[in-house]
Amino acid sequence: MKSTNQIELTAGLFLLLGIGALIFLSLQATGGASAIGDGSYQISANFTNVGGLEEGSDVNMAGVTIGTVQRIALDDETLNAQVTLSISERYDQLPRDTSAAIYTSGLLGSQYVALQPGGLTETLADGDKILLTQSAVVLEKLISKYMFNSETEKGG
Amino acid sequence: MDEPLTTRTPLYSLRQLGASGIFLLRAFARMRFGATQWRELIRQVYFVGARSLVIIVTCGFFVGLVLTLQTYDTLSRFGATNTIGTVLALSLFRELSPVLTAILFAGRAGTSISAEIGLMRATEQLDALELMAIDPMERIVQPRLLAGVLAVPALSLIFSLMALLGGLFFAVYLMGISPGTFWGNMQANVELVRDFLGGLLKAAAFGFIVSWLAVFFGWYAKPTGEGVALATTQTVIASAIAVLLVDFVLSALLL
Numbered sequence: 001m002k003s004t005n006q007i008e009l010t011a012g013l014f015l016l017l018g019i020g021a022l023i024f025l026s027l028q029a030t031g032g033a034s035a036i037g038d039g040s041y042q043i044s045a046n047f048t049n050v051g052g053l054e055e056g057s058d059v060n061m062a063g064v065t066i067g068t069v070q071r072i073a074l075d076d077e078t079l080n081a082q083v084t085l086s087i088s089e090r091y092d093q094l095p096r097d098t099s100a101a102i103y104t105s106g107l108l109g110s111q112y113v114a115l116q117p118g119g120l121t122e123t124l125a126d127g128d129k130i131l132l133t134q135s136a137v138v139l140e141k142l143i144s145k146y147m148f149n150s151e152t153e154k155g156g
Numbered sequence: 157m158d159e160p161l162t163t164r165t166p167l168y169s170l171r172q173l174g175a176s177g178i179f180l181l182r183a184f185a186r187m188r189f190g191a192t193q194w195r196e197l198i199r200q201v202y203f204v205g206a207r208s209l210v211i212i213v214t215c216g217f218f219v220g221l222v223l224t225l226q227t228y229d230t231l232s233r234f235g236a237t238n239t240i241g242t243v244l245a246l247s248l249f250r251e252l253s254p255v256l257t258a259i260l261f262a263g264r265a266g267t268s269i270s271a272e273i274g275l276m277r278a279t280e281q282l283d284a285l286e287l288m289a290i291d292p293m294e295r296i297v298q299p300r301l302l303a304g305v306l307a308v309p310a311l312s313l314i315f316s317l318m319a320l321l322g323g324l325f326f327a328v329y330l331m332g333i334s335p336g337t338f339w340g341n342m343q344a345n346v347e348l349v350r351d352f353l354g355g356l357l358k359a360a361a362f363g364f365i366v367s368w369l370a371v372f373f374g375w376y377a378k379p380t381g382e383g384v385a386l387a388t389t390q391t392v393i394a395s396a397i398a399v400l401l402v403d404f405v406l407s408a409l410l411l
Contacts, residue, residue: 007199010202011205011206012198019310022356025249030346031347
């Protein structure tokens with residue numbers, strides 16, 4: 001039988017190992033680290049169709065992830081989709097006339113917002129709105145357009 | 157009130173379910189935290205937690221290896237082997253680590269708890285404690301229940317860690333996936349609260365269930381060698397069924 005001291009020491013070591021695993025896994029294996037990281041600011045953009053874009057989707061510029069989609073809601077007046085983008089504070093030099101487009105990674109992959117920088121020296125700040133947007137390409141629409149077009153061609 | 161339930165009574169299973177519920181209420185009715193309680197809790201964390209480390213570490217590593225092997229093969233048919241880290245981490249955190257840890261824990265620690273308490277009953281140690289005005293519920297049952305709730309999440313985390321190391325070893329060193337792809341894909345797609353902490357909550361619930369069943373079957377074991385043997389067997393069977401059933405319910409609620 002081990003002494004009480006040794007037992008308590010081993011129990012403590014064991015729990016410490018568990019806590020160590022918790023910290024390591026939550027920082028290394030989940031997206032938690034970037035969420036706690038630096039601050040962010042919000043900009044919004046209106047799209048006529050967001051397709052399969054979801055809250056939490058990436059926001060890219062030149063292929064680099066600079067933020068996430070924070071909220072998608074229907075604008076009551078214009079009946080467009082109003083998308084709020086949360087951009088990391090490190091990237092606060094986006095030109096005022098930056099445009100946004102919704103693309104799909106791969107043919108059937110998840111959708112993301114791609115920002116295309118403009119040329120103005122003024123920069124976007126918290127609460128600003130992106131005016132130039134390009135909606136998601138809805139695959140079904142494209143296919144049906146193609147099919148019906150070929151139908152009419154055949155008919156005519 | 158504490159005599160063993162005989163299988164001959166009608167509605168045996170239903171009675172047993174009721175008895176286990178009443179047992180739990182009794183265990184928590186007199187929940188107290190004195191210095192001796194803490195000492196006993198730490199001792200139990202050592203016995204059920206630290207002593208289960210060997211089986212958890214080895215099983216975790218091999219589960220990680222074989223999971224990566226199988227998933228890699230499946231993903232390569234779709235040309236999606238880059239997502240291996242995500243698939244691995246999601247299946248481990250959300251499902252495999254809590255469930256496998258709980259079942260291994262039932263086999264390693266649950267059996268020893270119920271055999272120990274069954275033997276205490278058979279050798280009249282529980283009665284002796286009561287004669288000394290020490291409540292066995294407080295001294296024996298409560299620390300083991302709480303130790304399970306503490307130990308299983310910790311073991312589940314260690315299981316995940318070892319399985320990810322096993323997966324990393326297979327995917328990166330044997331299959332040539334770059335470590336950046338492995339971790340980066342994981343970080344991009346695994347959510348801290350929903351996937352990771354949800355799984356941890358499941359592990360705590362399983363730890364509670366397994367240690368509850370272990371103390372319950374030990375407490376009501378027939379005071380014979382056969383009775384103790386039966387109690388340990390019942391602990392493993394009931395734990396496995398209860399864990400998998402609760403797993404479904406919790407997954408549906410949490411995820």
